[in-house]
Amino acid sequence: MTTTEAVSSENGSARPRPTGIYDGAVTEPQTPITDRARDYLNLDSLFTAEELAQRDKVRAFVDARIRPNIAQWYEDAHFPVEIAREFGDLGLLGMHLKGYGCPGRSSVEYGLTALELEAGDSGLRTFVSVQGSLAMSAIHKHGSEEQKQQWLPGMATGELIGCFGLTEPTAGSDPAGMVTHAVRDGSDWVLNGAKRWIGLASVAQVAIIWATTEDGVRGFVVPTDTPGFTATPIEPKLSMRASIQCDITLTDVRLPADAMLPNVVGLKGPFACLNEARYGIIWGAMGAARDSYETALRYMLDRKQFDTPLAGFQLSQRRLTDMVLEIQKGILVALQTGRLKDAGTLHPQQISFGKLNNVREAIAICREARAMLGGNGITLDYSPLRHANNLESVRTYEGTDEVHTLIMGQAITGLPAYR
Incomplete structure (x- = not known):
């Protein structure tokens, strides 16, 4: 028989939990996994010492912070927003970008980080991806110097959370079919439309929204407290329960001219x-x-x-x-x-x-x-x-x-x- 221990949920109930399992709550000795079983071809020999050090740092964080909590987070459909600052402290946000407070690490180091985070949970790795590879990357690649200075340092520390609005209710695999549009009104832009499956939108301070204009598809940096911007979490879900995905509605969202990403046109x-x-x-x-x-x-x-x-x-x-x-x-x-x-x-x-x-x-x-x-x-x-x-x-x-x-x-x- 497998021994058990009681694990209390937030509502005070308890459920039996096997001990000796690989989720950070090990209380009984386990048969160790050999080096051959863990890394059959000794792939570790293909990485530099610096790359392995980055991997081990993230692995230790996952073991200490994510594994003991992820089952409850997943069951409760809870994303721990406070972990954004912790990721920032570890240098994981926009880690492959250079300047503006970003760590400037290599692509392989970023990849090893993603591997270790998703060994904990896809939802937590997705946060790092949405923040760094999508929202921060859009500003870093396509933004003005003012936009970079305004947003990237705070996003790198996790003080500010970003999201990336491309997918729409009727435009997923074919983003050219997007109907969200932006029109000029004097010197301002006015956005109307909808986005769907947008990670982090309900907890973000800034959204990168892609919209059609008379000149083609353009990106806009949208503070989420702008009137007309609404983000609603999609619930219930059978997947990514320790993460947040949202519907966004844009109703006459008025932005200044300098909200547009100036350095790219088109998809x-x-x-x-x-x-x-x-x-x-x-x-x-x-x-x-x-x-x-x-x-x-x-x-x-x-x-x-x-x-x-x-x-x-x-x-x-x-x-x-x-x-x-x-x-x-x-x-x-x-x-x-x-x-x-x-x-x-x-x-x-x-x-x-x-x-x-x-x-x-x-x-x-x-x-x-x-x-x-x-x-x-x-x-x-x-x-x-x-x-x-x-x-x-x-x-x-x-x-x-x-x-x-x-x-x-x-x-x-x-x-x-x-x-």
């Missing part, structure tokens, strides 16, 4: 930011996969059936082997993508390779790990089903499987097949 503006976010997903998905695999492996080593550890059965070893193969390959894909990015030679079509492959394989690993846990796998005492549910969102946002398949198909054949 290449938001796409440049999306590629930053997609890059982080390549790494993050492998974090969810690794955590699910290690959870299943520990369970297989510790639990006995027919007087034999589950890990000693042939079918268990086949499943674990398949997981190791895909995780190690996925990290190699992420690393090569990161090295290309740091060298300035990465093409957007190559990002699609990693996003499509790694998220698809990660979901399969998380589902298989859940199955290996039997009935226990459907509880929040174990991470794989939570990871699998979260990855359904990750698989959808920043380009669906179908979109990335067609991006790759066009790159391979030279023929677009979107219509």
Whole structure:
């Protein structure tokens, strides 16, 4: 029998919780995971000491701050807003950007950070992605010097939270179909429209909103306390429960002329930011996969059936082997993508390779790990089903499987097949 302990929820009720599991609440000895099982090909040897130090710093934070709390946050559909300042203190917000208080770390260091954060939970990694790769990146890439000075330092510390409004209720995979529009009224701009599935919008102080104008698609920096701006959390959700996604309505939102991002026109503006976010997903998905695999492996080593550890059965070893193969390959894909990015030679079509492959394989690993846990796998005492549910969102946002398949198909054949 598995021993249990009582864990109290916020409403005072208690539920039994297995001990000795990989969620930060370990109270019984576990069979250790060997170096071979953790890193079969010694991929750590491919990273620099500085890269490994960054990874280990974030891993320690996840172990101390996220693992002990994530089951309750997920169950309560709670995003801990205070963690933004903690991420800022660690230098994780806009960490791949330079200047304006941003850490200026490498793409590989950012990728390893994303991997470790998503080993904790996709929702927490998504916050770092929305803040740094989308909202901050838009200002950093396309904003004026005044906009950068006004917003980026506070966003880098987590004092200010940003969101990124591109997707609409009727325009997801085809952002060219957006209906949100901005028109001139004297020297001002007036925005009207709607956005959907916008991360962090209800807790953000600033929103980057993309809208059509008579000159093409333009981005606008919108303080969220501007009259006419409304953000409503989307509830209930079966995925990303420890994160916030919102509907935004824009009703005669009046902005000064200098609210527009001056340095880009057209969809290449938001796409440049999306590629930053997609890059982080390549790494993050492998974090969810690794955590699910290690959870299943520990369970297989510790639990006995027919007087034999589950890990000693042939079918268990086949499943674990398949997981190791895909995780190690996925990290190699992420690393090569990161090295290309740091060298300035990465093409957007190559990002699609990693996003499509790694998220698809990660979901399969998380589902298989859940199955290996039997009935226990459907509880929040174990991470794989939570990871699998979260990855359904990750698989959808920043380009669906179908979109990335067609991006790759066009790159391979030279023929677009979107219509």
